[in-house]
Amino acid sequence: MASMLKAVNQVSPPLDERSKYLRRLIVRALDKGERGHIGSSMSLVEILRALYDDVLRFRPVEPKWPDRDRMILSKGHGCITLYVMLADKGFIPVETLDTFCHRDSILGGHPESNKIPGVEASTGALGHGLSIGVGMALAARMQKRDSRVFVVMGDGEINEGSVWEAALSAGKHKLSNLIAIVDYNKIQSAGPTREIQDLEPLLDKWRAFGFAAIDVDGHDLPQLRAALQSAPLERDRPTAIICHTVKGKGIPFAEHDPNWHHKAKVAPDVIAKMYAALE
């Protein structure tokens, strides 16, 4: 069960042009919507990029294709990154990003599955996604489909007791088609996770609940791809992939800063600086 991947206390590789492009789309939605969970979205980019570019099976023209893999963004507040990936893949037009949080938009501050093609479950209240994922993974088993279910959670989110109920259940049912992913950016809304609610030893916790668990650099695409593509890591066990990330990644003045967890009405000159950082 030892990590087959590189140790994580490393400097992440510099962002490539695609990672910068995706982040510029996030800034665009933040700007047009005049608000957004910016730090929580920026830490998530490479995780969702690796999933949508290299791992998930899906058909944008047939969002409900039964044999697709399911991806639940349980940390629903990171939705701008999900919207960017759905736009990038053609589930929704890119221009729809400009309507983020507008009155009649399909794109709200948390994602809703009855409005947005490609969104599997409405999330936002934290700690719901893993249980829904357990149900979907059991459904795939009952329907004899080989679909996998990926559930992306925040580090603050896994303070919720319901996450650990779901983890117990996933372990009991030996859900090898379920992959729990934690965006471990070390900052929750009120401050550093190690001060607000320490999660360590996090890998041991998931292992104790019956998961095969590894950690990776959540901004290192080769590492992410290797981990995500190798799931299930063990037969008859669910997988947990702890992704070490940086809150606000790519915007130097927002990185590691809890004040950038959510921002509203970001001034034009600050938006310009964000774009400049992503050139």
Next chain:
Amino acid sequence: MRKTCLDCVYKLAKEDPRIVFIGSDLSPGLLSGMQKEMPERWYMEGIMEQNVVGMAAGMALEGFIPYANTIATFFTRRSYEQVAIDLCLHNLPVRLISNGGGLVYAPLGPTHLAIEDLATMRALPNMTVVAVCDADEMTRFMDVSVDWPGPIYIRLAKGGDPIVSKAENGFAIGKAIVMRRAGAHRPVVFMTTGVMTTNALKAADALKSDGVDSSVVHFHTVKPLDKSAILEHAKDARLVVTVEEGIAIGGFGSAVTDILVEEMGPAMPRMKRIALPDAFSKNYGVQNDLFDVYGLTPRQIAATVHNTLDQYKLVA
């Protein structure tokens, strides 16, 4: 009623591959026949109501129709957010078979008494709330529950409850049933739900022998509430009496009142809501003891009607 309900899940599951059962650490041997015959659709999870509701939602999103079962207070209090978001916001066909509605668990005290469940469940958009009056009616309800599009809160009574429903009345979700029709002009009209229908029928017998004629209209569905039945029977009523095994705040009687106030305005009849007060129970005993504490026995219901008729000078 509980055994009937669960037996129905097994029977329906034999006919419909979409049906799944999920229990939450209740009763050894529960639905063992189903467990043996279709183990892939029988789940017994631990004491984790939030997870049970969430995983039921996950299955329903994939086309299954989960019937989940635990104690009413645990579904309605412990996992309220999962019920609201995972089931109601997604509008999924999950059925919450909720043991011990109202005062059934009298000896176990306030932690197990589902006194506000009708109020909190009916407050949720897309939720359907059903409280049948006996086991026969449960069977008829379960048959039509399968293809109902959204979530359903199913409030169970104690079991062994007297059979008062009649097959010829059928069952349609959201449609009230007239259990007793008064012959006289301007009758007292009982509007009831769950097993309080049975108590109201007995109270109606007692009132009849005292010269007070009454109708009993049974609302097995608290939401969506049968507005036309309420208005039809309220139109000529001398007094409308609602009876429920739950708190008055936001409950069944409150829902009836809302409709009467909005639809009839000053023309609405006098009303009496018989319901639980805004308090946790201080007593134990058995369910009938708590009926007595709260004035829900047939004798007490009849006395309350007499007192109310006197109070408002409505005696014929």
